Amino acid sequence: MRFFLDENFPKTAARLLAERGHETLDVRGTENEGADDGDLFLLAQKSPAVFLTTDKDFFHTIPHVYPRHAGVVVVALRQPNRKSILAKLAWLLDHVPTDQLAGRVFLLRDANYVAYPPLEL
Numbered sequence: 001m002r003f004f005l006d007e008n009f010p011k012t013a014a015r016l017l018a019e020r021g022h023e024t025l026d027v028r029g030t031e032n033e034g035a036d037d038g039d040l041f042l043l044a045q046k047s048p049a050v051f052l053t054t055d056k057d058f059f060h061t062i063p064h065v066y067p068r069h070a071g072v073v074v075v076a077l078r079q080p081n082r083k084s085i086l087a088k089l090a091w092l093l094d095h096v097p098t099d100q101l102a103g104r105v106f107l108l109r110d111a112n113y114v115a116y117p118p119l120e121l
Contacts, residue, residue: 001050002049003017003023003052004024004026004040004049004052005025005028006052006054008054008055009053013085014026016086016093017089017093023049025043044070049070050101051069051073053074053075054075054076055074056074059076059116063105063116070102071101072104072106073089074107074108075089076108091108092106104117
């Protein structure tokens, strides 16, 4: 599966994803670095790739604006740091089959998660 790192998502996520057999796209260091959030999301969809971000706005807007997409994972923690963000991503990879990511938006919080549309685990 292919994942796209938003510029606010730790670069070290690429290593975690590669260890699990996934491909990662990252615009840092390319001509698209610094692009608008919406443009980055559209780049991810062209790939197609699951969009990884810490920006909660994606959870609230994407399902309404884009009914079909490759998937979005938002990690929203009270005190985010690289280690805690990667732990949430690892949890998702361990508990949600990758074929369930497309068309869903996940909000991973400190103690729980929300998926839209809902997911039965």
